[in-house]
Amino acid sequence: MTATVGLLHPGSMGAAFGAQLRARGHAVLWCPDGRSDVTRHRAEGVGLQPVTLPELAARSQLLLSLCPPAAAEEVAAQVAAVRTGRDAIYVEANAVAPSRMQRIAELLEPAPVVDAAVVGSPPTGGKTPTLYLAGAGERTDRIVQLFAETDVRTHVLGDRFGAASALKLAYTSYQKVSRALAAVAYGAADTYGVGDELLEIAAKRTRSYLVETDYIPKTAARAWRWGPEVEDAAVLLADIGLPDALMHAAAATLARWDDSKDQALTIAEALEALHVEPDGPS
Known part of the structure; x- marks a missing residue:
């Protein structure tokens, strides 16, 4: 079953994740506002759909945050400001401390949030990074299904929030x-x-x-x-x-x-x- 995923933002890791999802037939949206020409070319190169941030938040069934760690809370706050009430899972996959992970979850309440972390290189050229997940079982299960048959391996650490970040x-x-x-x-x-x-x-x-x-x-x-x-x-x-x-x-x-x-x-x-x-x- 295909899904619509909002990607925040297509850097080298994010674009590679987006390409993997696109190859499985999923629609991947991104917001070009304020992004560089390099980022735009990268997103276009893997077939991501440019939309406004409100449209991205409204249409996505899952939001995947892969941005520079220093910007993680700002990105979450931007999403929280335009959230439309849709029950989209927010996957916080940046390298942030568990305490920052908790603050991000509080920013996004009551939206469902999954604590995630990537270990390994971007999934290109046969490389297979692992996406570690921690959170409620029904949420992590959806992410595991999303990346099934891609070069992104998933590993669920349980429901202890912050475990993936740690x-x-x-x-x-x-x-x-x-x-x-x-x-x-x-x-x-x-x-x-x-x-x-x-x-x-x-x-x-x-x-x-x-x-x-x-x-x-x-x-x-x-x-x-x-x-x-x-x-x-x-x-x-x-x-x-x-x-x-x-x-x-x-x-x-x-x-x-x-x-x-x-x-x-x-x-x-x-x-x-x-x-x-x-x-x-x-």
């Missing part, structure tokens, strides 16, 4: 920050002419630290001596004009495990200790 940002906190850390690390090594050696060291690893959850307690037990080492890394970076804030932040994070020195903690115990800020100087 999963996305938990991954972001590692994946995107680690990219920034890699740039800083290489910048430091390259300054001293040892960039090739750093790459050689890195190439010896075959998997992500993120899957090595059993190492979390070991990190806690060694944090007391890792912290000063990280602070010296901050000195190195500052001395050569590279940003050192991430190193100071990492040292402050490690300091939360200062009381775990050489202890044999479980993963749960180590994570619990990470929630507790250390006492300040007396």
Whole structure:
């Protein structure tokens, strides 16, 4: 059964999602007001139908928000201002914190809202991102059906609102920050002419630290001596004009495990200790 979907807005990810839906016979609407020529060409290229925002809100059975995260609440407020009472599901699929997700849902009340998040690259060239969903079962079921037989995989996390947003940002906190850390690390090594050696060291690893959850307690037990080492890394970076804030932040994070020195903690115990800020100087 085909549906009419309102897409907010066709960036590289949104346009690719729209193309997937169009290929399955769904009508995909978008609003060109205030959008750039690049966005217009992108939307035209995948066959999206340009309409006004009130028309988009009135005609759509489902609204899919895929926009820059900073604009997510503004976009939701714009939709709320023109809502006509139609029972369209609003899928908030941007990388926003669960607290922002809740504010967006409140902006749109009483419209049904689904917490969603995309992990992976846009669905083009055989790539298959996953759309994680959290919310009432009848709502998430409709979205699963919508993307059936497309290159967008769906995964329902249950009805706990905010779970999809939390999963996305938990991954972001590692994946995107680690990219920034890699740039800083290489910048430091390259300054001293040892960039090739750093790459050689890195190439010896075959998997992500993120899957090595059993190492979390070991990190806690060694944090007391890792912290000063990280602070010296901050000195190195500052001395050569590279940003050192991430190193100071990492040292402050490690300091939360200062009381775990050489202890044999479980993963749960180590994570619990990470929630507790250390006492300040007396």
